[in-house]
Amino acid sequence: MDAEKLRELDRRHLWHPYTAAAAAVAAHPVTRAEGVRLTLADGRELIDGMSSWWSAIHGYGHPRLDAAVRDQLGDMAHVMFGGLTHEPAVRLARRLAEMTGLPKVFLADSGSVAVEVAIKMAVQATGKSRLLTVKGGYHGDTFGAMSVCDPVNGMHHLFGGVLPAHVFADRPPADYGLRPGAPSASASRRRPAGPEISGGSSEPAIPGVSAEPAIPDEAYLRHLDVMVAQHAGELAAIIVEPVVQGAGGMRFYHPAYLRRLRELADEHGILLIADEIATAFGRTGEMFGCDHAGVRPDIMCVGKALTGGYLTMAAALCTEEVAERIGVLMHGPTFMANPLAAAVADASLTLLGERPWQEEVKRIEAALAEGLAPAAGAPGVRDVRVLGAIGVVETAEPVDVEKMQNVVMAHGVWLRPFGSLLYTMPPYCTGPGDLAAITGAMTAAVATLSP
Numbered sequence: 372m373d374a375e376k377l378r379e380l381d382r383r384h385l386w387h388p389y390t391a392a393a394a395a396v397a398a399h400p401v402t403r404a405e406g407v408r409l410t411l412a413d414g415r416e417l418i419d420g421m422s423s424w425w426s427a428i429h430g431y432g433h434p435r436l437d438a439a440v441r442d443q444l445g446d447m448a449h450v451m452f453g454g455l456t457h458e459p460a461v462r463l464a465r466r467l468a469e470m471t472g473l474p475k476v477f478l479a480d481s482g483s484v485a486v487e488v489a490i491k492m493a494v495q496a497t498g499k500s501r502l503l504t505v506k507g508g509y510h511g512d513t514f515g516a517m518s519v520c521d522p523v524n525g526m527h528h529l530f531g532g533v534l535p536a537h538v539f540a541d542r543p544p545a546d547y548g549l550r551p552g553a554p555s556a557s558a559s560r561r562r563p564a565g566p567e568i569s570g571g572s573s574e575p576a577i578p579g580v581s582a583e584p585a586i587p588d589e590a591y592l593r594h595l596d597v598m599v600a601q602h603a604g605e606l607a608a609i610i611v612e613p614v615v616q617g618a619g620g621m622r623f624y625h626p627a628y629l630r631r632l633r634e635l636a637d638e639h640g641i642l643l644i645a646d647e648i649a650t651a652f653g654r655t656g657e658m659f660g661c662d663h664a665g666v667r668p669d670i671m672c673v674g675k676a677l678t679g680g681y682l683t684m685a686a687a688l689c690t691e692e693v694a695e696r697i698g699v700l701m702h703g704p705t706f707m708a709n710p711l712a713a714a715v716a717d718a719s720l721t722l723l724g725e726r727p728w729q730e731e732v733k734r735i736e737a738a739l740a741e742g743l744a745p746a747a748g749a750p751g752v753r754d755v756r757v758l759g760a761i762g763v764v765e766t767a768e769p770v771d772v773e774k775m776q777n778v779v780m781a782h783g784v785w786l787r788p789f790g791s792l793l794y795t796m797p798p799y800c801t802g803p804g805d806l807a808a809i810t811g812a813m814t815a816a817v818a819t820l821s822p
């Protein structure tokens with residue numbers, strides 16, 4: 372089918388994420404994805420700055436991941452998981468347990484489902500039904516997950532009547548990560564967790580970025596104390612995205628808030644659920660978002676990058692103790708532990724273990740901070756921030772998505788802005804030239820904002 376035919380039939384029949392059935396603007400047909408590049412049906416090549424929504428960390432068409440799927444296909448594509456098991460699932464579960472310290476693994480078929488399972492785990496383990504979270508969060512699109520998304524920029528206004536009412540603490544201050552272009556007084560430099568290194572300053576300087584350590588907001592810590600104490604009796608769990616609030620606003624918060632939530636959970640006998648679906652597997656500069664704070668949750672969700680962007684799979688993991696308290700966990704999707712997805716996930720995590728991802732992410736962080744510095748202080752820009760392999764330009768007003776996208780595409784780059792956010796989380800294998808193209812496209816897009 373030619374590109375025009377594809378676009379026309381797509382518009383006639385397909386829903387896309389968060390769009391009307393007959394979308395105002397047609398989607399761009401992709402014919403190939405290789406390395407960090409997407410090829411469109413009209414022949415254009417675009418550098419993918421989105422990693423297909425956080426997932427394609429190794430880039431597209433990686434020979435090892437292709438082989439993992441092909442080899443597994445030779446044995447079997449799928450069998451039910453009720454009463455049966457297989458090596459890909461066993462290998463993956465053992466690896467995830469070793470990586471997280473959480474030995475009980477439920478393999479779900481998407482991030483949202485993993486969040487549903489995590490909530491069920493907490494409810495079944497405690498016999499309580501309310502959750503505490505923070506505003507500005509995003510945990511998925513199914514009903515349980517939606518109920519803990521930000522009540523204003525989430526979908527509560529559409530589904531309020533159907534959603535359980537949970538407890539929302541204020542949004543954590545966005546006071547972590549690099550602030551390219553900011554004056555040194557307000558600039559903050561990411562610090563690894565642990566008090567022993569809080570005074571050190573041996574990290575390489577990045578042009579335009581000062582190295583002040585972030586200081587947690589005492590008033591916010593006290594707010595968390597009060598909120599948890601007030602509701603402790605009815606809470607099954609606290610659920611948050613560790614350190615990075617993703618689709619709820621692309622904000623980075625100080626690990627001290629996560630540490631305090633861990634302490635409060637322990638103090639009041641509440642479980643802590645870490646939704647690591649966006650943050651896991653190195654994206655933030657640590658293997659897991661929780662590693663910034665040096666905490667271990669009772670329940671963790673992973674997804675997105677789990678399969679290297681190949682197939683849909685996520686997991687909800689928990690401690691031995693939580694598993695014992697749960698007993699029979701009441702969930703069991705048809706395609707649970709799909710062998711193709713499990714095999715490619717295991718291969719992707721093997722590959723991650725072999726590649727110098729820490730250096731790669733650090734290199735991307737420095738390149739994003741340097742490349743996005745010119746956008747800071749530009750008319751219409753509210754904030755520029757970078758953490759690990761995540762770069763964000765927040766505008767003062769919501770952007771015209773199509774207009775922004777056209778500018779970015781004219782620069783040979785694929786990004787998908789939303790709301791007031793133009794952001795990138797490129798594959799870890801993105802080279803210096805391609806990173807410069809991405810930040811160049813972003814600063815060019817920002818330059819089209821009217822003051």
Ligand SMILES: *Cc1c(COP(=O)(O)O)cnc(C)c1O
Nearest residue numbers: 481482483509510511617648649
């Ligand atoms: C994307 C995301 C989800 C939902 O995952 P899906 O696979 O899209 O269902 C949940 N939580 C977080 C933090 C996410 O980033």
